[in-house]
Amino acid sequence: MSISGCQTSQSFTEKLVVARDWVNIFVKWYNHEHRHSGIKFTPHERHTGRDIEILSARALVYKKAKLENPKRWSGEIKNWVHINEVHLNPEKGKSEIVEIRRHKFKL
Numbered sequence: 001m002s003i004s005g006c007q008t009s010q011s012f013t014e015k016l017v018v019a020r021d022w023v024n025i026f027v028k029w030y031n032h033e034h035r036h037s038g039i040k041f042t043p044h045e046r047h048t049g050r051d052i053e054i055l056s057a058r059a060l061v062y063k064k065a066k067l068e069n070p071k072r073w074s075g076e077i078k079n080w081v082h083i084n085e086v087h088l089n090p091e092k093g094k095s096e097i098v099e100i101r102r103h104k105f106k107l
Contacts, residue, residue, distance in 0.1 A: 031044050041054050055080045
């Protein structure tokens, strides 16, 4: 019986297995297939050290494309520089924190 009082066809153990399978599939996709905008590649590529190679290859492709057709470029190529540290919630500078407090409390 579920919380709502309705009969269910799956036991708790069966539901747990389904939930674990779903989480495993999601984690595999998130770490190995989903390209994260903040780090410009997958977490797996970052953890295995392939990130530097990938970024260098991308920079070469962009540089070559700009050299072959410079009129299509209004500025510099995209920044493919390796990021040493990535923060999920980077700390704000003190001036930003003060400004947020002023806005929040209308000081």
